[in-house]
Amino acid sequence: MNDPILEMRGVSKTFFGIKALHSVDLTVYAGEIHALMGENGAGKSTLMKILSGAYRPDPGGEIRIEGRPVRIEGPLGGRAAGISIIYQELSLAPNLTVAENIYLGREMSRAGLLARGAMREGVGPIVKRLGADFLPSTLVAHLSMGQRQLVEIARALHARSKILIMDEPTTSLSAAESERLFALIRQLRAEGLAIIYISHRMDEVYALGDRVTVLRDGRLVGSLDKPEIRADSIVRLMVGRDVSSFYKKDHDPEAGRGHPVLAAIDMADGGRVKGCSLTVHAGEVVGLAGLIGAGRTELAHLIIGASPKTSGRLELEGRPVEIRTPGEALEAGIAYLTEDRKALGLFLDMSCLDNINLAVLGRDAKLGWFLDRDKARERADRAFAGLSIRAANVGVSAGGLSGGNQQKVLLSRLLAIAPKVLILDEPTRGVDVGAKSEIYSIIDNLAKAGTAILVISSDLPEIIGICDRVVVMRSGHIAGEVSRGSHSPLAQEDIMGLATGMEHLDA
């Protein structure tokens, strides 16, 4: 390969005594797509901000561009050094035209007047080169998200950047727009740009990456070349241990599976959910997979009575039940862990103690009204010990806890009612790796104790790792079910096939 375009040697960054980056060495070549992966908080964004000039690295490290040592300082330092970053939230002014956005901060002027015409002409060739279907004079407000991304890329090219960093660029793009973006990224690679592509999505990394570098806890833990890029090797680097021990699954799906506990029959809400039926047995962990927008959360909301249903009925342990509100669901023993714990789950200003006891306050109350503070305290202490919630004490407000500990507090509230059915919606979203593993083992133990568990997750390795059986939804319908064979594990391809509707293609 040719000479490296970007070399980082021993780059560290310390915030208030905590090292966010530990002596990172990163080499990027011209004409390669270099995927950068890592959990939240692994140090990806710190690294990126050092390259953009937003953060100054600790003294001692070195950054070289095309072999020359550089100091990247100030918000424009990155661009001056030839590095452009395209953030998740695009930084365009929607009230200005494409050309004005590309020239933002470096406007051309003639005799003190803005030279709009010249700017439009200057931008024309680049916009054409990207194959854009809009004009330099178009208002950015009229463009789709995909088109706006092109404007950002055009801005980078116009600044003659040699290194393009893209942070999860497909988050707000449709599938077709993503495909077009991938084609463009490959074209830019062929033109000799170096592209650092940050993403959580394995499929994108497979499709694009020439090399993958994984960060964990602020350290660069490894790089993989194209032939070595495989899900298990990436996950092993990201997690730092073998996947098999990461997803704990000791409960026995065959022998442990009991009677049907929850049966939802023909549930529909007249919109996002169109007649779905599913059954969960005692001691069973059922995954509910599907693409975002397939109606999984909506189905869960129907089951617990959080939104009104137009048809369908529920059976709990074989008996029909009528559930109209989340309160009735809790009384019946159906607990739901929301996917959005800050907006819909926790009371951030209230103590962990109150958050944990909230669902059982009425049941524990003395004389029907008065708080039983001893019982509440005991319950909170037990939850802290049992789920190893890390906080100074049970009295601190829930908002100050880390994502993983918040999730465990919320989970404790549900477990306080000793649910028969536990519906977990994205139980490990925004949770660090250590807490993830703990949550999996909590789920496993609950299944062992006979709880019927339904896990909604967009994280396929997670679903495969912890579930006995996976029900797949696609645009409001149950598309099918994937079961574990007696010897074969759940297959990721089968689930994706059902979720995307491509299951018949290879048949």
Place this chain on the structure above:
Amino acid sequence: MPDNAASEARPAPTTTNGAAAETRRQQVRGLISALGMLPVLLILCIGFHLLSEGRFFTGQNLGIVLQQAAVNTVLAAGMTFVILTGGIDLSVGSILAASAMAGLTLSRLPELGMLWLPAALLTGLCFGVVNGALIALLRLPPFIVTLGSLTAVRGLARLLGADTTVFNPSIPYAFIGNGSLTLIPGVASIPWLSVIALLVILVSWLVLRRTVLGVHIYAVGGNESAARLAGIKVWAVLIFVYGVSGLFAGLGGAMQAARLYAANGLQLGQSYELDAITAVILGGTSFVGGIGSIWGTLVGALIIAVLSNGLILIGVSDIWQYVIKGLVIIGAVALDRYRLQGSART
């Protein structure tokens, strides 16, 4: 994560200073929110005592302050319930007037006269429950609903007395308006109005801090959607808090009626809602809901009473009193913002 643990175990000297400063800052912030405006109240009292050449801290003057604070304390206690859920009740002044009118009118009937007190309370409760029902069941914004009842109930109050002042010099239970509870005969006594206000604060504290309902009130104010998903009957909580606010406004009306032996539907309780809201906000209860305490409200109500009393004592003109009180309200909201910033999180 062993790496992090290791790096935390051997922190650089500069960081210990940084961390210590941060801890100290948090402690100060915690102290500010725990003590709330109590230091301000004490400074005001001492300041007025010095400026008035020792006329503030006298048994007689303190009695007057407590008595003047009483009705507003009761209204502000009800307002605390409402604001803790993130709502607002603009109608308490009007409800107070209507309740006083209803009570006085009934007190003039010879055979039902003794019932005037429960009648006033019931009137307030009913108006409050109507407010709550409109807000909880029809999902109308509290500001709009209570702005409407501010006007409508004021009209009803005038209607009750045919737009005249109703007198009853021999109103039963008159002692609650003008009598005092003797603590030590000849030495210390406390006006019944203040006793009632303190009881209201105590009962409110009991409900807010020691009952299931209290936790539910904080929960609804902290995160209404989460409260609904947690199985809390949000509608019932809302009807309750507006009912309490109405009930306490009714009690305030009874207190005023017993004190004045008279009520006028047009004038009584005008803009009392503003003093009540000011007391709650001064007391550190967040306008957004979910954060606050009834003790803060008591301090807030006392600050307002001390301000009024002290400004008169030192001879500040009526006009300047308005200006100063207004600035205090703005200062209080600025403080509220600072408090929220302290607990802001992403």
